[in-house]
Amino acid sequence: MIELIGVTKLFGGRAAVRDLHLTVPTGAFCALVGTSGCGKSTTLRMINKLLPHDGGQIHIDGQQISQFNEQTLRRRIGYAIQSTGLFPHWTVAANIGLVPNLLGWPKAKVQERTRELMALLGLDEGTFWHKYPSQLSGGQAQRVGVARALAADPDILLMDEPFGALDPITREHLQNEMLRIQSRLRKTVVFVTHDMDEALKLATHVGVMHEGRLVQLASPETLLRQPANGYVESLLGSQDRGLKLAGLKTLAEVVQPDDKWIGTAARGQTVLNLSDSARTALSAMLWSGQNCLPVRNEQGQLVGEVTLDQLCRLSESKA
Amino acid sequence: MNQRPYPLAAAWQLNPVWLITLGWVLCLGLAVWGMPHLEGFFRWLEPGQRQVIYQRDAFAFLLLNHMQLVAVSAAMAIVIGVGTGIIVTRGWGRDFLPLVSQVASIGQTFPPVAVLALSVPLLGFGAKPVILSLVLYGLLPIMRNTLVGLNDIDPAVRESARGMGMSPLQVLVRVELPLALPVMLAGIRTSVTINIATAAIGSTIGARTLGDPVIAGLINGNLAYTVQGAVLIGLLAVTVDQLFAAITPKRHG
Amino acid sequence: MSVKAQTNRVLLALPFAALAALWGLDFVSVQPNRIMPGTGQSLVAALGWPGALLLSGGVLAILLNAWRITSPRFWLTLALATLLLALLPLALHWAAQRHVPADQPIARIGLGAGFWALVFLLCLMIIEVLQRLRAGTHWRLLVMAVVLGSLFWFISTGRLDELALLREYQSRSRQFGTALRGHLMLVGGAVGVSLVMGFGLAVQILRRPSWQKPVLGVLSFFQTIPSLALFGLLIAPLSALSAQFPWLQQFGIRGIGWAPAVLALIGYSLLPMVRNTWVALDGVPAGVMEAARGMGMSPLQAFVRVRLPLAVPVVLEGVRITTIQAIGLTAVAALIGAGGFGTFIFQGLGQAANELILLGAIPTILLALLADMIFTALAALTAGYRKEVATS
Secondary structure (H helix, E strand, O other): OOEEEEEEEOOOOOEEEEEEEEOOOOOEEEEEEOOOOOOOHHHHHOOOOOOOEEEEEEEEEEEEHHHHHHHHHHEEEEEOOOOOOOOOOHHHHHHHHHHHHHHHOOHHHHHHHHHHHHHHOOOOOOHHOOHHHHHHHHHHHHHHHHHHHOOOOOOEEEEEEEOOOOHHHHHHHHHHHHHHHHHHHOOEEEEEEHHHHHHHHHEEEEEEEEEOHHHEEEEEEHHHHHOHHHHHHHHHHHOOHHHHHHEEEEEEHOOOOOOOOOOOOOOOOOOEEOOHHHHHHHHHHHOOEEEEEEEEEEOOEEEEEHHHHHHHHHHHOOO | OOHHHHOOOHHHHOOHHHHHHHHHHHHHHHHHHHHHHHHHHHHOOOOOOOOOOOOOOOHHHHHHHHHHEEEEEEEEEEEEEHHHHHOOHHHHHHHHHHHHHHHHHHOOOOOOHHHHHHHHHHHHOHHHHHHHHHHHHHHHHHHHHHHHHHHHHHHHHHHHHOOOOOOOOHHHHHHHHHHHHHHHHHHHHHHHHHHHHHHOOOHHHHOOOOOHHHHHHHHHHHHHHHHHHHHHHHHHHHHHHHHHHHHHHOOOO | OOOOEEEHHHHHHHHHHHHHHHHOOOEEEEOOOOOOEEEEEEEHHHHHHHHHHHHHHHHHHHHOOOOOOOOHHHHHHHHHHHHHHHHHHHHHHHHHHOOOOOEEEEEEEOOOHHHHHHHHHHHHHHHHHHHHHOOOOHHHHHHHHHHHHHHHHHHHHOOOOHHHHHHHHHHOOOHHHHHHHHHHHHHHHHHHHHHHHHHHHHHHHHHHHHHHHHHHHHHHHHHHHHHHHHHHHHHHHHHHHHHHHHHHHOOOOOOOOOHHHHHHHHHHHHHHHHHHHHHHHHHHOOOHHHHHHHHHOOOOHHHHHHHHHHHHHHHHHHHHHHHHHHHHHHHHHHOOOOOHHHHHHHHHHHHHHHHHHHHHHHHHHHHHHHHHHHHHHHHHHHHOHHHHHHOO
């Protein structure tokens, strides 16, 4: 668990972060969103003491970080940044094994862990082990960056716009990977981004920052339904909020699977999956011109159908 | 894997550059050993002189002395230059960074001969003033390139090194210095090249180097002496330069 | 131009070192004649208490002013340092009056280590302050004008005649003029020729990229060979040539003299010239050239009206490097009888006459600094409105 209590950071007399209160429970994925210069990166960098804080307290698992030696603290916390910061003179394997080596793990164990992480991030060992960072594509380098951050199996992961410099397709791909990894590892993550869609997609908690203050901290759904003020609303984009909300819901939450459908054949048209989002369903309806589409489960069996009416009610409910 | 390991390990793989270097070293050795045996040629070149082979000191002695002078001053210049470069890029030393980098670039406009000449009023004649001016002048390219090399490191690399929990010393030794090494080596190469030339002129202020035969030849009008010294100086410079070419690591990219 | 109120460690350290040098080292030395070695005089002995305290007070003021220094107080330090530097000739004048009686026309004052250290440290302070203030070139020029103006006034009014350096100059002022002319002509000739040749080679490389490696390879091989060796090696073929064709000697082409010097200088100058000119021409963005051709310019027009003007700042950088290098090498060329300021240096070394060495070394350094300034200013002038190209 990470707690920031009344944290303030001054740069030359100007407050970059002021009186910030933020609690990230263990296993939560907290995204900090805001325009550049809002203090989100500064906040992140105070957590692993890359920047000292000027006021307030920061606790990790109940202990003040000021009590830790900064190198010990950082080796316990995974850290990934936008331009990856991979060491250009080290191979991919050496880069991933950096923190375990710093912690003095035996060689064999470091190698094994490196193998494990390359597999987790989908990096083929034979291809990448001896490569140097300059020989990687942006997406591959970012995977190595994430693997390096995870290497010593830290409980906490700090990520500073890790996917910011990637093209949209690679970025989406890595976001999905991140979701998959997080569902397995359940780290406590603080993730800085300026991309609201990315935050809504990945996070369990979204913190919106503006001019050094935390404006709102809420779940993605609450944020969409009840933005605290006009600034949050503008970040969300007022026109396509409905779509964003629909993007948060899977059809599994809308459709009641019913065994009576099993065995029936779809009538040669578009079929949706239970794991698809309501947004995808809406798009499929617009495209196919149907207001009712069949849905199937992971095994590929039809389990029900979803209607336009249902989707409309989804956005109204709990309003 | 056909990837070359980085950085110095690359140098030890058998490489055409090393063969060329070896060739130059052999040439130099052969010239030092064989110069006295070329009396016939030099007699043809300078028929008027009674003596056509420089005798005052053995060529091998002059060569070793010359190399020693350059090596000692290069070692000192490297320690001071790299040390200064490191100090002014961290902690309180950063206050001195603008001044040091300015001085390093202004200082390089000073002609090496003038620096050599100015050391005489200070230290008199002999090897000492030569070493002083070689160190002072050789310092500048090393210092400057150390600064450039350290400066050119992607800030994200330094940031992530710290963020991963490396101590300041680890960041310096394992990340910054290896990354700056090629640029630093280029500075050392420039410095040594200039200093081999300056040390040769140093024989005018009493250092015993390969410049001795050249100067003696010029004073006595003995062309043979001059050519003997000049050939050896040229070979030494080219050999050392080639040596640097061989150990300079290739960057990945 | 606002600077935060912060103690400047550099401006603490430099005046501290200056004070240590002033009080720990000899300020001047007094020589009864040219041959006898001088006796060192401490600051107080040289200037008397009032002068010593005045000078130290100025340095101390700079030291104190560094404490929590602010932008306006940086200007104060600049003014103080400039003033001190400009008043140093006055200090020498005082020292001369105290130690050289008018009835001893050959007694002279030599400059001590303390004096040189003070000059050096004051220059460093000025460089530091100018940088912290981000002051423009005109400020640098103003400081220089004040200091040099004061120096020349003191010299021209005869107030520094007792200085050993000036005594040495006066006894060979004609040779000094010849040396200056010789030095400038050698440098100018070599740089001029190599500019033309270098330009031609650079254009060739631009047209035929396959030439790049061999041409630059040969030129950098030349650059590696020490000057003394190259001068020495050129003597043999040239003297053979002039022995074969005696009429060449009428033009001064002999084994020693200016001919091998100019040849070697051109050899050394070609590398920086070709490399910079080529980089400059090649560095013009392809888009700009494409646009020029797209507008209907002929290849010649595109080259002369677009590529060349855009390349000028970087070419000038090449000329700067070449000129500075040639000034230094010309001093070495005195060894093979080519003239120039090197003559004084090597004569001085031969006679163990320190002031004669200085008479050769100082003008050589000044020439190099002057060339540096002129070409830097020219490059800045031509690059003023097209910074993005000049950085290549």
